Structures are given as C-alpha cells and as structure tokens.
Amino acid sequence: MNAQRKSIAVFMFTDIVGSVELKVRIGASAYLKLLERHDALFRRAIAALPGATLIQDTGDGFLVRFTTCSDAVIAAL
Numbered sequence: 356m357n358a359q360r361k362s363i364a365v366f367m368f369t370d371i372v373g374s375v376e377l378k379v380r381i382g383a384s385a386y387l388k389l390l391e392r393h394d395a396l397f398r399r400a401i402a403a404l405p406g407a408t409l410i411q412d413t414g415d416g417f418l419v420r421f422t423t424c425s426d427a428v429i430a431a432l
Contacts (some may be wrong), residue, residue: 362422368418372393404429
C-alpha cells in the first residue's frame with residue numbers, strides 16, 4: 356500500500372505593471388537601476404523565508420513557490 360503525501364503550496368506571480376512605458380519614459384539606464392533595486396529587495400525578502408523557492412525570474416517579475424500562506428503574505432508585504 357502506497358502512502359500518499361499531501362502538501363500545500365502557494366504560488367506568487369509578480370509583475371511591474373507598465374514596465375515598458377516606464378522604461379521609455381525615464382530611459383533604459385534609469386529603468387535598469389530601478390529594476391536592479393526591485394530585484395535585490397524581492398530576492399532578499401524571499402531568501403529570509405526558508406520555504407520559498409524562486410521558480411522563474413521573468414525579467415520584470417518573479418514566480419515563487421511558498422510552503423505556507425503566511426510566508427507568501429510576508430513576502431508580499
């Protein structure tokens with residue numbers, strides 16, 4: 356008899372809304388600086404949560420898996 360293992364997963368998809376327009380408006384160099392800061396802050400937030408797994412970096416956003424709902428909320432805040 357095989358024991359089935361169940362678990363919960365929470366997925367978060369982030370996206371910088373209007374990123375293309377922002378890049379055009381402020382210029383590629385300024386946009387890149389903002390994007391690098393955004394990415395560093397987000398990566399730091401999920402690194403502090405042991406159950407968080409970065410699945411994909413989409414360029415202007417992320418797809419992350421969390422093992423608890425509360426970790427996803429903490430990362431979002």
